[in-house]
Amino acid sequence: MRLLYSLIWGLSLPFALCRLWWRGRKEPGYRQHIAERLSFFPRYTGTATIWVHAVSAGETRAAEPLIRALLTTYPQHHLVLTHMTATGRETGGKLFADVQDRLHQSYLPYDINWMMRRFLRHFSPQLCVLIETEVWPNLIAQCQVHQVPVTLVNARLSEKSLHKAQRMASLILPAAHAISAVAAQSTPDAERLTALGIAHPLITGNIKFDVTPPASMKERGIALRRSLGARPVVLCASTRDGEEELILDAFLEKIPMLENAPLLMITPRHPQRFDQVAQMIEERGISYIRRSALDHDIVTSVSNSVQVVLGDSMGEMYMYYAMSDVAFVGGSLVPLGGHNLIEACAMGKPVLTGLHTFNFSEITDQAIAAQAALRVDGARSMLREALALLDDESQRQQMGDSAYAFFLQHQGATSRTMDVLKPFIH
Structure with missing residues (x-):
């Protein structure tokens, strides 16, 4: 199933790029840094890297307390923050303008094996931290190959999303089983994540409660x-x-x-x-x-x-x-x-x-x-x-x-x- 998934991604890549250009009519950020989405990056000199993936603006804002705690607790580490949306990247730029010397922003490449391999070799993260609902099969598979632990934090899963994932069980279940640790927002989320095949999710609450309103x-x-x-x-x-x-x-x-x-x-x-x-x-x-x-x-x-x-x-x-x-x-x-x-x-x-x-x-x-x-x-x-x-x-x-x-x-x-x-x- 993952081979079929990868084939579909490869065939749809030209259309994905066209969609980026189309969305860029109203949101110019989608026409910027396109090379990163294809796994071509500027030089990166950070060491002891922690990678956090926050797909959009909401996840980026939610991740702020965790990102600041990571930077404070591990002062020798650098952090790579990836996004999929232009508003996510813009939000991250504003929130973390004061720590740009230790935080590097990038778009996450499309979930194609060779792109994920290039990403992992370029940044060499010690740990992958996915925020809320992001489970990408090839991303997780390549992290396994490169011995990068994957964690899912502030995790939530609705009943609707659970049913959708179960319909694609042969694709999603191997990825779910490969996640090293899961921190769920609530008891219902933890129960649904367990039903998806994730072993022993911990209930930690929603980190967005720890955001301090400016x-x-x-x-x-x-x-x-x-x-x-x-x-x-x-x-x-x-x-x-x-x-x-x-x-x-x-x-x-x-x-x-x-x-x-x-x-x-x-x-x-x-x-x-x-x-x-x-x-x-x-x-x-x-x-x-x-x-x-x-x-x-x-x-x-x-x-x-x-x-x-x-x-x-x-x-x-x-x-x-x-x-x-x-x-x-x-x-x-x-x-x-x-x-x-x-x-x-x-x-x-x-x-x-x-x-x-x-x-x-x-x-x-x-x-x-x-x-x-x-x-x-x-x-x-x-x-x-x-x-x-x-x-x-x-x-x-x-x-x-x-x-x-x-x-x-x-x-x-x-x-x-x-x-x-x-x-x-x-």
């Missing part, structure tokens, strides 16, 4: 809020395809007729959809402004006639949460599994989430049980609950306090994950 983001959020005037703000964060239409239609039904109507802020998950969502807003005749139209220092005042702010920026999610009164976490109104609500809790905001949270089921259920979050069954009920919270300052404050307490209660995963990695680093 103080500058809170300050910028306060400044942004000031520019928006006295209106309350409902944030719809990390929305996905199929959600914005539902939210905007529900907004038109409920909000414009209200006195002192709240401002709606929508921040799409993926930057390539910013213009698409802007078009949806325009088609509905809704008055809006883009975040990018505001001055960098956030001194522009927003007219009272503006009904929606489109958050068309990356790396400012903590700022968006800081300036909101109520936060809905997207990806959950449609069956996409949702996104984690840790950032909203870290900023002490009452959280709303939809029915579809299978990617983060345990954390979401725990947040609801802790009265930090409420589950809604659609866009209309989401806005109804948001308006109810805006009208009830006591409940809104209580939920926000519970959210922040929930965030603090779940910290410590980084230390437990470091204990898992320690036997493999020398």
Whole structure:
């Protein structure tokens, strides 16, 4: 099966490169460093290398506490941080600008045997650390050949992903069996990973709880809020395809007729959809402004006639949460599994989430049980609950306090994950 998988990868390589160029129309980062994706790299002089793979922006941000702990605990080591997406690489560049002398960023080559061999020979890592869900058959097979231990940390596996992996058992199971250690986010994740064939996954928690929200983001959020005037703000964060239409239609039904109507802020998950969502807003005749139209220092005042702010920026999610009164976490109104609500809790905001949270089921259920979050069954009920919270300052404050307490209660995963990695680093 892996031979067939490798053959398909080889045949699809020209199409993969064309797709990179196509995506580069809107995200120029995809047209940069293409040689790295083919396993051709600039000279690397680091020694005693630890390799961390964080595929996209979300995984890169989640890995920040672990990466900083590795650099602090092992001062003689260098770290190679690989990505697959342009936003992941850009996020890593911003997060780790202060440690560029010890951290080298690169795109991960395509999962083709000869490319992975070149990568491993070039960087000679002592250890491979995969973040969350990345299990690549040829990557793991070549690590075995080169005697590089593979660990999977902050690991999560939804029921849907488990069924998909089980359908490809002859390809995925050998890779799963070859992983040296797994640190799972939660008990359900550990159980599903065990069902996939991974022996004895440890439950260490989610290292994203250990991320410290930048103080500058809170300050910028306060400044942004000031520019928006006295209106309350409902944030719809990390929305996905199929959600914005539902939210905007529900907004038109409920909000414009209200006195002192709240401002709606929508921040799409993926930057390539910013213009698409802007078009949806325009088609509905809704008055809006883009975040990018505001001055960098956030001194522009927003007219009272503006009904929606489109958050068309990356790396400012903590700022968006800081300036909101109520936060809905997207990806959950449609069956996409949702996104984690840790950032909203870290900023002490009452959280709303939809029915579809299978990617983060345990954390979401725990947040609801802790009265930090409420589950809604659609866009209309989401806005109804948001308006109810805006009208009830006591409940809104209580939920926000519970959210922040929930965030603090779940910290410590980084230390437990470091204990898992320690036997493999020398």
